[in-house]
Amino acid sequence: MKENKTTGEILRENREKKGLLLRHVSAKLDIDTAILSKIERSERKATKEQILKLAEILDLDKDNLLIQxxxxxxxxxxxxxxxxxxxxxxxxxxMKYISRKSK
Amino acid sequence: MKENKTTGEILRENREKKGLLLRHVSAKLDIDTAILSKIERSERKATKEQILKLAEILDLDKDNLLIQxxxxxxxxxxxxxxxxxxxxxxxxxxMKYISRKSK
DNA sequence: ATATATTTGACATTACTTGTCAAGTGTAAT
DNA sequence: ATTACACTTGACAAGTAATGTCAAATATAT
Structure with a gap:
């Protein structure tokens, strides 16, 4: 079992688990399959908006995926x-100092 | 005494401690005074190269300033x-995982 | 072999970064 | 109060990086 997956690996695994094609998911994201392919192989970074949409599409926890x-x-x-x-x-x-101050 | 100084504040304090003007330091960095002024007030970010040069010019510890x-x-x-x-x-x-692996 | 899914790389477009410049503000000395 | 100087501000230009399209290349499965 792999302990440390990349965001891309998580996205690919879950897309495949749901039986979705790059085509299906990239259409929902309104981008070319090429980019999604690259995102899943960590060749490109997704945008925050894409990450949030992907969490919805793949039924993943938004906060976890975003932290990742x-x-x-x-x-x-x-x-x-x-x-x-x-x-x-x-x-x-x-970070601690900042959050301490803003209390 | 301030516990948490910004890079800009450190740069300004040390420039003034040495009696240098924006003009003097920015000339050595080969940029306009306007940019250095903005860097010192955290209105812009310096480049890594500028930070290293500034450490030299102001006799600051390179590693500390870079970490900052x-x-x-x-x-x-x-x-x-x-x-x-x-x-x-x-x-x-x-980070820990990566450095553990590369041993 | 054909069909479909994915990957690759060249290129376009857009958005940020980094910089210049000129005019503005503040301060001190004459 | 005007000159001189240090610094600041904001509009703009140029360069670089991020984000995307497209078409051709490469798997993969029937």
Whole structure:
């Protein structure tokens, strides 16, 4: 069992589980099949709007899928950075500070 | 004493501490003063190259400044997201997973 | 072999980023 | 109060990256 699936893998698995074709899903998203194909193979990023629509189409939990998607966007931002991991920790600290302040 | 300074605030404080004008620093960066002014007031983001040069010009620790800068970029990515904090945590988990695998 | 599903890559369009420039504001000294 | 200087603001230009289409290539299944 794979512990760490990409958003694309999740989308493909669930599309296939429902017996849907790229054609069917991409029509609902109003994009070419080529893009959906690339999204499922992590060759392209989806937009937030597409993620939300996909959650509906595939009956997935919106929040989970969005968290999955956002975490990938974050990692994309620091993927080539040696200091990425430290930057992530600092970002979390700042996040806490911000939410503490806004109470 | 302020606990959580922005990159811009750090840059401005240290430029002033050294008695440098926007004009002096922006010339070394080869950009207009307008941009540096905006960077210091967090109205624009610097590029990574500019951050590294600024660290040199202002005698700041490169790694620290870069971590500061990257953490802001991360937060920028999720600033409007309700689920941002959860996404950050998931990103950290994935980060750990990736580095564990590559050992 | 045909038909259908998916993938690939070249290209167009659009939206962001990064920058310049000129005019504006603030402040201090004469 | 006018000159001088540092900085700020906003309109715009140029470059880059994101998002999409399309047609041809490649599986896959009958």
């Amino acid at each position: 998607y956002l975490s990938e966007k974050i990692l994309y931002e620091i993927k080539d950075e040696e200091l990425g991991s430290k930057a992530l920790k600092v970002a979390e600290q700042k | 800068y990257l953490s802001e970029k991360i937060l920028y990515e999720i600033k409007d997201e309700e689920l941002g904090s959860k996404a950050l945590k998931v990103a950290e988990q994935k």
